[in-house]
Amino acid sequence: MARSDKAAAIASLKEKFSSADATVLTDYRGLTVAAMQTLRRSLGEGSTYAVAKNTLTRIAANEAGIEGLDDKLVGPTALTFISGDVATAAKGLRDFAKDNPLLVIKGGYMDGRVLSADEVKKLADLESREVLLAKLAGGLKANLTKAAQVFSALPAKAARGFGALQDKAAADPSVIGGAGEASDQEPENADA
Structure with missing residues (x-):
């Protein structure tokens, strides 16, 4: 990846970290492209699911003022940037992970703090914003x-x-x- 491409990727990730209400990190190893498309559709409106290099993600998170994700950025990592109803996206991830055990929730970040995988799963137990x-x-x-x-x-x-x-x-x-x-x-x- 060229230096200018890396800078653009870091800037894009930094913007997503800054504008998202929450971010969930997952290990996607072994999922097919079709399965990942199904996952993207199950997340709901306002959520994006993207694969990013750990080094670029680490730099972008630090530039966005987010610290503590370094230990979760190990191995293949995909990021779910959630804008809007966090519970709906967390439910989509949890339900997809039940049907596809290859998707592993590593943790997340919301409201200024790093979340463990169990805390992300607890978010999924919340009722939707509308309810x-x-x-x-x-x-x-x-x-x-x-x-x-x-x-x-x-x-x-x-x-x-x-x-x-x-x-x-x-x-x-x-x-x-x-x-x-x-x-x-x-x-x-x-x-x-």
């Missing part, structure tokens, strides 16, 4: 519905209470100090 947002919205709606019911019940309960008080006062005026009787006295002037 989590739907659950959040449902929970918020339920709480708002309960609040609306409480607020609408207060005036109704108050009206029933005042009605009962009025009926009781009509039967026994002493309950509220002579309710229902007109006062013969004129109100006193507060200014006087």
Whole structure:
């Protein structure tokens, strides 16, 4: 590879590292081209799967401010750059690895920290972003519905209470100090 090609590859990898929400490193040794195409399709929107030389990947990661991947950059390495829903891409990798044991998840990088292979697999157990947002919205709606019911019940309960008080006062005026009787006295002037 010519020096200018290496510089372009490093710049491209650095940009992908910088713009990705997460990166997963895998060993692809033994996978056919057709299997890798199937893998790329299973990752979902916003994810790219690319094979890169370890030395160039190491340089690009360091230039992007990512440290700690050196021990994972051993042997054939392919990179999954994930932009968007990390759980969906992690599920795609996990499910593909179940069907194709030649794909081995080495680890990854997300939110400023290096992830082990087990942590990447735990990401795959998360529900998708859309499902989590739907659950959040449902929970918020339920709480708002309960609040609306409480607020609408207060005036109704108050009206029933005042009605009962009025009926009781009509039967026994002493309950509220002579309710229902007109006062013969004129109100006193507060200014006087």
